[in-house]
Each structure stands twice: as structure tokens, then as C-alpha cells.
Amino acid sequence: MLGAATLYATFLGCLCTLRYQDFGTFAYDMGNYNQIFWTTTQDHRFFYSTNNFALGNSGWVVLGHFSPIFALLLPLYAIAPGPPALLWMQGAALALGAVPTFGLGKQVLRSDRWGLLMAGVYLATPLTFWPVWYDFHPEVFLVAPTIAAFYFVEVRRTVPYLFCLTLAMMAVESFVPFLLAFAVLSILPSIWQRVRRRTPVPFETSLWLGAILCGAYLLFAFEVATHLSTGNATFGVSYDFWPQIGAKSAYQVYPLALLHPAGAWAGLNLFLPQKLVYLALILGAMGFIPLLGPSRFTVPGYLWFGLVLLSANADLFYVGDMYSCYVLPFFMAASIWAVARVRDWSRPKAAPTPAPIPVPSGPVHLLPNARTLRVRQEGPVVAVCCILALGVLLTNGIANPLTSAPVDLFWATPPGWPVFTAHDGWATEVIALIPMNASVLTDGKDFPLVSNRHYAYDTPWATPLQPGQSQAGLLNEQINRSSYILLDFSMDYLDSALVIQDGNLTGFGLLAVADAVYLWERGYHGALALWQPYSYALPGGDAIPGNAQVDPGNATALGPSLYHTPGLANGTLLWTALNLETLAPGEYSLTVQLGVDAATPGPQVILSTTARSTVIRALERTNYSGVAKYYYQLVPTSGPLPIGEDQISAIPGAEGYQEGNVTILFSWSGLGILENQGWVVSSTASVRLYDVRLLQVAP
Numbered sequence: 009m010l011g012a013a014t015l016y017a018t019f020l021g022c023l024c025t026l027r028y029q030d031f032g033t034f035a036y037d038m039g040n041y042n043q044i045f046w047t048t049t050q051d052h053r054f055f056y057s058t059n060n061f062a063l064g065n066s067g068w069v070v071l072g073h074f075s076p077i078f079a080l081l082l083p084l085y086a087i088a089p090g091p092p093a094l095l096w097m098q099g100a101a102l103a104l105g106a107v108p109t110f111g112l113g114k115q116v117l118r119s120d121r122w123g124l125l126m127a128g129v130y131l132a133t134p135l136t137f138w139p140v141w142y143d144f145h146p147e148v149f150l151v152a153p154t155i156a157a158f159y160f161v162e163v164r165r166t167v168p169y170l171f172c173l174t175l176a177m178m179a180v181e182s183f184v185p186f187l188l189a190f191a192v193l194s195i196l197p198s199i200w201q202r203v204r205r206r207t208p209v210p211f212e213t214s215l216w217l218g219a220i221l222c223g224a225y226l227l228f229a230f231e232v233a234t235h236l237s238t239g240n241a242t243f244g245v246s247y248d249f250w251p252q253i254g255a256k257s258a259y260q261v262y263p264l265a266l267l268h269p270a271g272a273w274a275g276l277n278l279f280l281p282q283k284l285v286y287l288a289l290i291l292g293a294m295g296f297i298p299l300l301g302p303s304r305f306t307v308p309g310y311l312w313f314g315l316v317l318l319s320a321n322a323d324l325f326y327v328g329d330m331y332s333c334y335v336l337p338f339f340m341a342a343s344i345w346a347v348a349r350v351r352d353w354s355r356p357k358a359a360p361t362p363a364p365i366p367v368p369s370g371p372v373h374l375l376p377n378a379r380t381l382r383v384r385q386e387g388p389v390v391a392v393c394c395i396l397a398l399g400v401l402l403t404n405g406i407a408n409p410l411t412s413a414p415v416d417l418f419w420a421t422p423p424g425w426p427v428f429t430a431h432d433g434w435a436t437e438v439i440a441l442i443p444m445n446a447s448v449l450t451d452g453k454d455f456p457l458v459s460n461r462h463y464a465y466d467t468p469w470a471t472p473l474q475p476g477q478s479q480a481g482l483l484n485e486q487i488n489r490s491s492y493i494l495l496d497f498s499m500d501y502l503d504s505a506l507v508i509q510d511g512n513l514t515g516f517g518l519l520a521v522a523d524a525v526y527l528w529e530r531g532y533h534g535a536l537a538l539w540q541p542y543s544y545a546l547p548g549g550d551a552i553p554g555n556a557q558v559d560p561g562n563a564t565a566l567g568p569s570l571y572h573t574p575g576l577a578n579g580t581l582l583w584t585a586l587n588l589e590t591l592a593p594g595e596y597s598l599t600v601q602l603g604v605d606a607a608t609p610g611p612q613v614i615l616s617t618t619a620r621s622t623v624i625r626a627l628e629r630t631n632y633s634g635v636a637k638y639y640y641q642l643v644p645t646s647g648p649l650p651i652g653e654d655q656i657s658a659i660p661g662a663e664g665y666q667e668g669n670v671t672i673l674f675s676w677s678g679l680g681i682l683e684n685q686g687w688v689v690s691s692t693a694s695v696r697l698y699d700v701r702l703l704q705v706a707p
Contacts, residue, residue, distance in 0.1 A: 009127050013106040016131050020099030020140050025092040027426040031435060031453060031499060033091075036466040038143040039455035042091045045078070046460050049086040058463055074229050075146040077178040091456050094144045101149050102140060106130050108156035109340055115162050116348045125393060126344050132400045133293045134408055135332040135339070141409050143456075145330040150179035154187070154337035157218075158305075161194070166214035173218050174225070181229035182258065184222055186308040186334060191219035193304035249321045250275060258315055265318060275318040279325070283317055286325040289407050290335060294343050295399025297392060300350070301342025309335040309342070328409050328423075347392055354388040434522035434540050435496060441520055441527060441537060442492050449486050450494040451503035458494065465490055467503040480510040487511050491530045497592035497678065498524040498542070506624045508593060508678045521707040524592040541704040542592060546585055548601075548697035554581035555688075562696065564601070570697040572688065574607070582613075582686040585700045589622075593678030595706040600684065603667040603696035604656055612693040613656040617672050619680040651682075673705075 028038070040057055047056040055078070085093045109130040114123030130136060139148045153175035160169035177184050194215045249255070252275035253264045265272035290313075291298065298306060312334045316324045324331060405411070409423035439457055442448055447463035455466040465486040468479065483506065487493065493516060495504035504526075507513075517532030522540035547567030549558040556572035563569055572582050598617055606612050651674040676682070684700055 009107055009110040009124065012127070012131065013103045016106070017096075017100040017103035020103060020137075021092075021096040023426070024095040024099060024140055028091050028095060028456065029432075030426040030428045031432050031457070032426050033143050033453060033456045036452040036455045037145065038091055038094075039452075039457075039459035039464065039466060041144050041146075042094055042456060043459045043464065045082065045085045045094065046089055047462075049082055049089055050460075051462055058465055073146060074181040074232050075149075075179060077146065077149050077175065080178075081149075090460055091144070095140075098144055098148045099140055101152055102136055103131070105136070105152035105155050105337070105340075108152060108159045109344075112155060112159040112162060112341060113344050115159065116344050117351070122347070126340070126347075129294065129343065129396055129400060130340055132404070133336075134400075134403050135290070135293045135336045137408070138328045138332045139330040142326075142329040146180045147183070147330040147333040148179075150176045150183050151333050151337050153179070154183075155340060157187075158337070158341045161214060161218075164214065166217065169214045170217060170221060173221060177222065177225045177229070181226075181232075183334060184226040184229060185259070186311060186338070188219065188222035188226060189308045189311060190304055190338070191215060191222050193307055195219060249319050249324070250315075251320055252278070253318065261315055261318055265314075272318055275320060278320050279322065282322070283325050286316065286327060287313060289327055289403055290332065291339075292399050293403040293407075294339055295395040295397070297346045297396045297399070298339035298342035300346035300392075301339075302345050305338045305342035305345065309338045327407055343396060347389060347396075350392045351389045431498060431523050431525075435499075435525045437538060438520045438522050438525045438527050439494065442494065446491045447489060448492040448494055449490040449507075451496055451500035451507075453500040453503075454494055454496055463489065467506055483507065483510055484512050487513070492519075493526075493528040495526045496524065497526070498590050501590035502624065504592075505679055509624050518707060521592075521594075524590070526592060526707070536707070539707070542594075542702075543704065544586075544588070544702040546700045548583070548585075548699055551583040551585040551697060551700065552587070554583055554686075556582045556695070556697070559696070562698075564698050566699050569603075569699075572695050574605075574692050574694050576688050576691060578689050578691060580688045582688055582695060583697055585684040585686075585697075586682050586702065588682040588702075591676055591678065591680075591682050592704070593676055593707070594704045595673070595675055597671055597673050597703050597705050598684060599669050599671045599701045599703070600686075601667075601669050601698040601701075602656065602686075603665065603698065605665045605694045606690065607692035608690065610690065611656070612688070612690045613695055614687045614689055615656070615670055615672065616685045616687065617651045617674060618683050618685070619651050619676075620683070621680045623679065 027033075033039075044055040044057050047053040081097055084097055087093065106127040110123040110127035112123075113126035114120055117123065117126075136151075139145065153172040157169050157172035157176060160166075160172060173187060176187060195212065198212060249258075250261055250264075253261065253268050253271035255261045255264050265275075298309065319325070323329070410425060411423065435454070439454070442458065444461055446461070447465070448458050448461070449465040449467065450458055452466055455464065458464045468482045468486065487507075493507065493511075493513065495507055497504045513528060516528035516530050517534070518526065518536065519529040519532050520527040520536060520538035522538050524542045527538075545566055547564065548570035549560070549563070549568030551570055553570060555576050556570045558568050559571040560568040562571065570583055600615055602613065604612050651672070656670065682702075686695065686697060688695060
């Protein structure tokens with residue numbers, strides 16, 4: 009079993025490292041966590057995060073969590089500092105959970121074979137894979153210790169049980185209430201038996217000590233996190249998690265839901281189809297078998313589901329993020345006990361020894377043989393295990409981010425195998441121009457790749473605003489602290505456009521531009537150290553057709569063309585192409601390859617290139633403590649604005665089919681949506697659009 013876990017950990021480590029190197033990190037979390045490890049081991053600043061500098065917070069509690077287990081991971085991180093070290097530790101921590109799963113399965117089901125089967129289910133279920141796909145988060149480190157705690161409870165080992173319980177709580181403080189629920193539910197049956205039946209029952213020392221430990225740690229962690237975390241918050245003290253019932257934290261959700269049923273109903277109905285699909289996938293990942301498990305394992309999972317169902321924030325019901333860790337250990341143990349229950353139900357109950365029965369005369373009916381009895385007894389167990397395996401297979405088939413087209417849900421991160429693209433290569437070259445001792449401000453996607461330094465800043469996305477702060481002021485404060493500014497318009501347009509719109513880049517010179525990756529250096533005045541123009545090509549058949557149709561029979565190397573026959577009224581829209589929302593600032597040429605069959609001379613087609621201007625607006629939301637938090641939103645500010653126009657005319661005396669390119673030159677600010685349209689102005693002409701090509705000619 010240890011060998012299988014090692015192989016799986018190696019697979020996860022390699023896959024996640026490749027994804028990181030291929031610029032596949034989704035948000036700044038990866039950079040944030042790497043930064044606090046790097047500053048501690050390499051910069052002698054204890055878990056320092058520059059992302060919290062606006063709040064005056066340089067402590068180790070980031071993103072509203074208290075995770076002292078990070079201190080235990082520092083020696084491993086110091087071996088090879090950097091984001092890959094975190095990803096390897098994360099993969100190893102999750103894969104390691106197969107070992108206590110095997111032990112628990114073997115102990116409960118009394119068989120090595122069944123223990124191996126349950127460990128295989130643990131490794132195969134997408135509940136184990138989803139958390140590692142979503143960059144790096146402390147929740148992954150609670151899974152293996154929790155399952156190990158369940159095992160030591162079963163074998164009645166008090167000290168190891170308390171040790172594993174402590175490790176699980178140290179991963180993240182928001183998990184402690186669920187462990188406390190398990191401990192209390194484990195004690196209640198014996199208390200009930202003593203009170204109701206007045207029957208003396210053995211005193212379960214480990215369970216009582218575990219409950220006391222969970223309660224004490226919960227109070228301690230809540231106090232620490234409340235005073236040191238970002239915005240004086242711990243898990244659930246959020247800005248839009250449970251606004252319908254007015255809960256300030258997860259701990260208030262259930263009491264307030266009971267006091268305000270109308271608000272609870274409103275929260276339940278918000279995104280209800282998505283929530284139901286999420287619950288179906290979570291339970292279906294183990295064939296719904298956990299529902300048959302003991303309440304001490306299932307109820308903590310139901311408590312989590314309640315928080316999800318009442319929430320207004322899609323973060324909680326993403327498929328493919330770290331929150332499956334909250335239910336994975338409980339449902340894994342519940343599945344093991346469910347199999348044990350079915351096995352016990354299928355076995356014949358012992359009966360009193362009957363009196364001797366006289367042997368009848370006549371034909372003798374043979375009793376079932378041992379194999380038949382074994383099939384009857386183990387058949388239901390095998391059926392349950394088949395359902396369990398089928399659930400794992402089906403869920404992996406429709407909700408695994410490595411598949412080409414997983415189920416259409418709110419994916420936390422884009423699906424697909426990591427692929428190192430030409431754009432990734434250019435971005436790597438641009439990042440290499442930044443000295444390791446230089447401070448840099450960058451977008452969220454690139455932030456993890458520059459977080460191994462003294463000062464790396466991420467664009468202030470969804471940051472709490474303190475009194476007197478503004479979103480633009482906070483951004484420019486970070487710019488003033490930076491020597492370099494790195495923006496990738498094609499990978500993280502929203503962050504990049506925000507800097508262009510609200511940032512003051514006075515004093516910075518453009519150092520490099522490569523495939524929509526821009527790098528500015530403070531005080532630089534020379535030529536570009538690296539220049540690779542951005543280009544984009546669209547086959548005519550991929551344009552949005554107006555009164556035209558795709559013609560696969562006439563294609564270029566890019567793909568099929570778009571064709572319209574004669575007979576349309578003047579001014580008819582033939583196509584709309586491009587619709588680019590991620591175009592970097594610069595000078596561009598737009599080339600359209602056309603074929604026009606003109607029956608009469610004069611104007612035939614008008615090409616129009618327009619822009620829908622937009623701004624990045626901060627949508628402010630205020631939490632219950634009065635702290636404002638904003639989220640970026642792309643807001644159109646006007647209708648189409650003309651950039652360039654050209655008219656295609658037939659030459660008198662040379663009517664007939666003409667083919668060629670039309671090029672429009674224009675400047676672009678980096679803010680807006682670029683479109684190209686074709687309009688017919690001759691009712692006798694046929695028009696064929698072969699392709700549309702965009703090329704950046706200067707930054």
C-alpha cells in the first residue's frame with residue numbers, strides 16, 4: 009500500500025509541477041503561500057506576505073486562516089525552496105491518506121483484501137484529486153491525519169489518536185468544528201445508554217479527551233485568527249458567503265437560519281441547480297455509499313453540505329477545489345463502515361440449537377454447499393463495492409479536470425492536461441529579465457512565478473479596503489514599491505487592464521514585449537530588450553455569420569471560409585469577427601483576405617473595425633464589520649466606436665471575381681473589445697471571407 013501511495017504522490021507532484029511551469033496556476037493563492045514559506049526560510053521574516061502589507065499585517069495568518077502545520081513543513085520546503093516544493097508536499101500529503109485508509113479498512117472489515125480495496129477507492133476518487141488541481145491550500149493536510157485518527161480510535165490507541173487529531177486541526181482552523189462534531193457524536197451513544205437504561209458503560213478516555221481537545225483548540229484558533237488574519241477574520245467571516253441570513257461567520261449560519269427561515273430559503277434557492285449538481289458529484293464520487301455509514305461520520309459531512317446549500321458564494325460549491333477535503337475523510341470512513349454494515353446484515357443471525365428432528369423416509373434434499381452459502385453472504389457486500397467502484401469511475405468520467413470536456417460546472421481552475429505553449433516560452437523569457445533581488449508588481453496568474461523574492465506584489469484583487477483607502481490608491485501604492493511591472497494581457501487581462509487604467513506608470517520604461525507579455529522597468533529608457541509581436545488569425549468560417557454561411561469546400565490553411573450569395577439588400581451585415589477582449593496596448597494591423605465576384609462596377613463591400621470601450625470598475629461590497637471589499641468587473645462605457653473603415657470597389661471595365669487582402673492600421677489603448685464587420689453594399693455581388701489576421705506592429 010505504501011508503494012501505491014508513493015507512486016500516486018509522484019504522479020501528483022509531477023503533474024502539478026508541470027502545470028505550474030506551464031503557467032497553469034489559477035490565482036494568487038499559490039504565490040501567497042509560497043511567499044510566506046520563502047520569506048521564512050530564505051529572508052528571515054517569519055511567514056511574511058507582501059500581499060497583506062496594506063493592512064499592516066506581516067504575520068503568518070493569511071487569507072483568513074490559521075495553519076500552524078506550516079511550521080512543521082518548513083524543513084521540507086527548505087530542501088528546494090519554491091512553489092514546486094509546496095506542490096510535491098501537497099501531493100504526498102494527500103496520497104499518504106491511502107495508508108490509514110488501508111489500516112481502517114483492514115481493521116473494520118477484518119481483511120487485507122478489503123483494506124486494499126478501500127485504499128484503492130481513496131486514491132481513485134476525484135475527491136482526492138480535485139484539491140491538488142487547485143494550486144496549493146492548507147486543507148489538503150487535514151485529510152491523512154483525520155483518517156489516521158479514525159483508525160487509532162478503532163484500535164483504541166489514545167496517544168496516537170490525540171496526536172493525529174492535533175495535526176488535522178493544525179492544518180486549518182475551519183475544520184475543527186467538524187472534528188468536534190465527530191468526537192461528540194462518538195460519545196453520545198454511551199451517554200444515552202447510561203442515562204436512558206441506567207446501564208454502566210465503559211468510559212472511552214480517548215473520545216472524551218478528543219472532544220475536550222477539539223473544543224479547546226477551537227477557542228484558541230478562533231481567538232488567534234480573529235486578531236491576526238486579514239481583515240480580522242477567520243473562516244466564514246466573509247463578504248458574500250451567507251448574506252441572506254446575515255451570518256457573519258460559519259458558526260452563526262445554523263442558529264440564524266433557524267431564526268430567519270425566509271432568509272435561509274432565499275439562500276437555498278440561490279444557484280440551487282448548481283448546488284444540487286455539486287452535492288450529487290460529491291456523494292456520487294463514492295457511489296452514494298457514505299449515506300449508509302454511521303452518523304458520527306456522516307453528520308459532519310451533512311454539516312458542511314448545509315453551509316454550502318445556504319451560501320451565496322460559488323467558491324463553496326466549485327467542482328475542482330480544495331473544499332472536498334472537508335468531507336473526504338468522513339465519507340471515506342463512512343464508506344468503510346457502510347460495507348461492514350452490509351456484511352453484517354447479510355450474515356445469518358445465530359439461532360438457538362434446535363431439538364433433534366427425526367430423519368424422514370423418502371427422498372433426501374441436500375443442504376446448500378459452502379460455496380453457495382458464501383455467495384449468499386458476501387453477494388450484498390460485493391454489490392455495494394461494485395456500486396462504490398462504479399461511482400468512482402462515472403464521476404471521474406464526467407468531472408475529472410484531466411478529461412477534454414468535463415461536466416460544465418463552476419470549475420475552480422481550467423481543465424485539460426498541462427501543455428507548454430509558445431506563449432509560455434515567451435513569458436518565461438520575459439520573467440528571466442527581472443533580477444531576483446528586484447521588487448515586482450504582477451498579475452495574479454504570474455504572481456506565483458515571481459514570488460521567490462523579497463518583495464513581490466500582486467494586483468490588489470478583492471482586497472479589503474481600510475478607512476481612507478481606495479482601490480486605485482492601493483494599486484499605486486504597490487506600484488510605488490516596485491521596480492518592475494509584469495503584465496500578461498492574454499492570460500490575465502482583467503488584472504493587466506486594471507493597471508493600465510488606474511496605475512500611474514510615470515518613471516517606468518518599457519523593457520520587453522513578447523506575445524502580449526509586457527515588462528516595465530523603473531527608470532529604463534533604452535530599446536526593447538525583447539520584442540515578439542502578438543498575432544491572431546481567424547478563419548472566415550469561425551466568424552459570427554450574419555447573412556452568410558460556412559463553406560468547408562473553400563478553405564485556407566486556417567480553416568473553412570464564409571460565403572454569401574448575391575441578392576442581399578444593401579447594408580446587410582455579412583459577418584462579425586474577432587470580438588477580442590484581451591488585446592494588449594500597441595499599434596496593430598488588421599488584414600482581411602476577401603474574394604468578391606462583382607457583376608457591376610462600384611462599391612461592393614465595406615469593412616468596418618470598431619471598438620466597444622470598457623472600464624474595469626470595482627464593485628464594492630461591505631461585510632458585516634463595515635470593511636469594504638471590491639471585485640473587478642468589466643463594464644462597457646459606450647457603443648461601437650469606429651477605428652478604421654475601408655471600402656472594396658470593383659474596377660470599371662474589369663468586372664468579375666477579384667481576390668486580395670485589405671489592411672487597416674490602428675492604435676489600441678488596451679481597454680475595450682475589438683470587432684471587425686463586413687457589410688455588403690451591392691445586391692449583385694457575392695462575397696467570400698477567407699480569414700482575418702491581426703498583427704501587432706509596435707508596442
